[in-house]
Amino acid sequence: MIQRDATYVVMGLLDSDSIAYAIGKAIGEGGGKVIFTVQSARMKKIFFDRNKALDQEVKDALDIRFCDITQDEEIEALFADIGPIAGVVHSIAYANPKTCLGPEFHTDAYDDLKTGFHISAVSLASVTRYAVPKMPDGGAVVALSFASEIAFAYYNWMHVNKAALEATVRGLARRHGRDYVRVNAISAGPLSTKAAGAIPGFKELGSTWERMAPIPWNPETDKEEVANAALFLIGPCSRKISGQVLYVDGGASIVGGELLPHEKPGGPVPGAE
Numbered sequence: 001m002i003q004r005d006a007t008y009v010v011m012g013l014l015d016s017d018s019i020a021y022a023i024g025k026a027i028g029e030g031g032g033k034v035i036f037t038v039q040s041a042r043m044k045k046i047f048f049d050r051n052k053a054l055d056q057e058v059k060d061a062l063d064i065r066f067c068d069i070t071q072d073e074e075i076e077a078l079f080a081d082i083g084p085i086a087g088v089v090h091s092i093a094y095a096n097p098k099t100c101l102g103p104e105f106h107t108d109a110y111d112d113l114k115t116g117f118h119i120s121a122v123s124l125a126s127v128t129r130y131a132v133p134k135m136p137d138g139g140a141v142v143a144l145s146f147a148s149e150i151a152f153a154y155y156n157w158m159h160v161n162k163a164a165l166e167a168t169v170r171g172l173a174r175r176h177g178r179d180y181v182r183v184n185a186i187s188a189g190p191l192s193t194k195a196a197g198a199i200p201g202f203k204e205l206g207s208t209w210e211r212m213a214p215i216p217w218n219p220e221t222d223k224e225e226v227a228n229a230a231l232f233l234i235g236p237c238s239r240k241i242s243g244q245v246l247y248v249d250g251g252a253s254i255v256g257g258e259l260l261p262h263e264k265p266g267g268p269v270p271g272a273e
């Protein structure tokens with residue numbers, strides 16, 4: 001599904017639960033080379049190095065660079081330092097949970113809103129700008145989104161950031177067609193990661209998905225399904241797809257209300273009783 005032996009940059013590794021880790025692992029298994037980025041050496045030490053879920057051997061084999069996405073010079077240096085690449089995965093988001101997420105939508109924490117917008121949406125453009133020259137034969141950029149079209153409890157300003165991220169995807173797709181670079185997003189269902197754990201009410205979101213997704217969704221194990229979609233979008237099979245948001249959410253996004261018992265796999269057959 002991907003170009004074997006080509007190099008892909010996967011940004012946003014925190015620990016083995018990160019969506020970035022699942023995508024990088026799948027790229028490696030598919031025969032690609034992976035350069036991961038972590039926000040800083042400090043974050044790596046705290047979250048990745050101490051992570052017991054991975055063997056030291058596996059950790060040592062990874063090519064990990066550092067890049068704080070709010071610092072343009074760090075993004076520029078990252079891409080200046082690597083050879084040609086076939087694609088980039090942007091798996092990064094942040095919003096201060098105390099001020100931007102939670103039971104109250106209204107906030108006067110404007111600096112937090114700006115930071116969240118910069119990290120979660122604008123940074124996709126910064127990354128693409130420096131990555132494109134490293135894709136002389138064309139390539140692909142993929143970002144990770146979540147439910148931008150409706151409003152869930154607690155997710156407040158991250159909904160706004162995700163809507164902006166998806167608009168950024170479309171703007172970049174239009175701008176970089178001339179470079180043969182496609183830009184797309186995956187809108188994933190809820191998955192257990194550090195970022196998700198910081199969202200107040202995340203557990204409720206998981207049970208909402210149980211009631212809404214026609215294809216059952218598992219926040220613990222369905223990262224691999226998101227990784228499969230990412231491989232499709234960064235690989236040659238999606239050569240003519242750009243500016244799109246691909247939903248990998250068990251179909252929850254198209255359901256009005258909640259599923260009735262007979263609509264669920266294994267549910268009662270209507271009229272059979």
Ligand SMILES: NC(=O)c1ccc[n+]([C@@H]2O[C@H](COP(=O)([O-])OP(=O)(O)OC[C@H]3O[C@@H](n4cnc5c(N)ncnc54)[C@H](O)[C@@H]3O)[C@@H](O)[C@H]2O)c1
Pocket residue numbers: 012013014015017018019020038039043067068069070090091092093094119144145146187188189190191192193194195196
């Ligand atoms: N977990 C979910 O339920 C879910 C669902 C849909 C989409 N997503 C999206 O997937 C992406 C990855 O999140 P995740 O769930 O794997 O969580 P995660 O916590 O593993 O990853 C988030 C990453 O963002 C990085 N980051 C934050 N600020 C940064 C900065 N200034 N510079 C560089 N990196 C920075 C963090 O260091 C971390 O590596 C995010 O865009 C998230 O919104 C997550």
